[in-house]
Amino acid sequence: MSFHDVRLPARLAFGSTGGVERRTEIVTLGSGYERRSTPWAQGRRRYLIGANLRSLDDMAALTEFFEARRGRLYGFRFRDFADFKSCAPGAVVSAADQALGTGDGLRTRFDLIKRYGEGEGEDALERRVRKPVAGTVRVAVAGVELDAGGFTVDAATGEVTLAAAPPVGAAVTAGFEFDVPVRFDADRIEVTLESFEAGRMAAVPLIEVRV
Structure with a gap:
């Protein structure tokens, strides 16, 4: 698997949101009872990062990290501060x-x-x-x-x-x-310049990868 054994710098993850998702298949029977099953033995983590970055230097650092991973191509380490x-x-x-x-x-x-x-x-x-x-x-x-x-x-x-x-x-x-092994879940990063020293970045999605 394509994976770079590096961790996303912690300062670029401040203000991140995310958590565990699972996949549950539900069939409602004629009687009103439900039959529930899942094809996933494990949950999968998703995160959004970058939305709270305001410093142009931090946004440049995240862009550099994104480019080094070639967008979605290479996975990397991510610290989930709620479960690490x-x-x-x-x-x-x-x-x-x-x-x-x-x-x-x-x-x-x-x-x-x-x-x-x-x-x-x-x-x-x-x-x-x-x-x-x-x-x-x-x-x-x-x-x-x-x-x-x-x-x-x-x-x-x-x-x-x-x-x-x-x-x-x-x-x-x-x-x-x-750490959680993740990859970027988008091949695009968007930055808005708000002043000569500050900007705004659209949230960048991450998704856990199986390794």
Whole structure:
């Protein structure tokens, strides 16, 4: 997939709006009951950025970033300030935040996961985290946090490799910060000059990409 491993500068995202969308298909039966289903196992994020930019320098920086991505051609990293940690946005990342799996004495590779919902029952949804932020991942085995030499993280895929296989039944947990892989959802940027030092930019859409 065409992806540039760079993050949109935070100052260009201030004032952004967006969130999760899902696709639900609803069929109303003759009895009035509904049959609901979805072809999507995961939600998809959409954002609008740039509408609050007023500085010509910031608008030029966003235009430069857009050009470097060739419009919609290349994906990039985006920090969703409402959801960018394994814990709540205002909390401190802990190695016990998210359960990654259980040791079997042989397995050393685990995917970073964030769960949404209550507990681990039917209501919970697992989201693969494929773009962790380098240097933020913390891992624990059986409640004991590993030092930096005890694991490695592939920042491009979100896969954690432990130096030693956890013993049978040992819980593997992790905490981390992460970005959302997105691309521009338009091949055009519009800027209005309002003075010699200020302007106005039309909102630029972003959409999450599957990686």
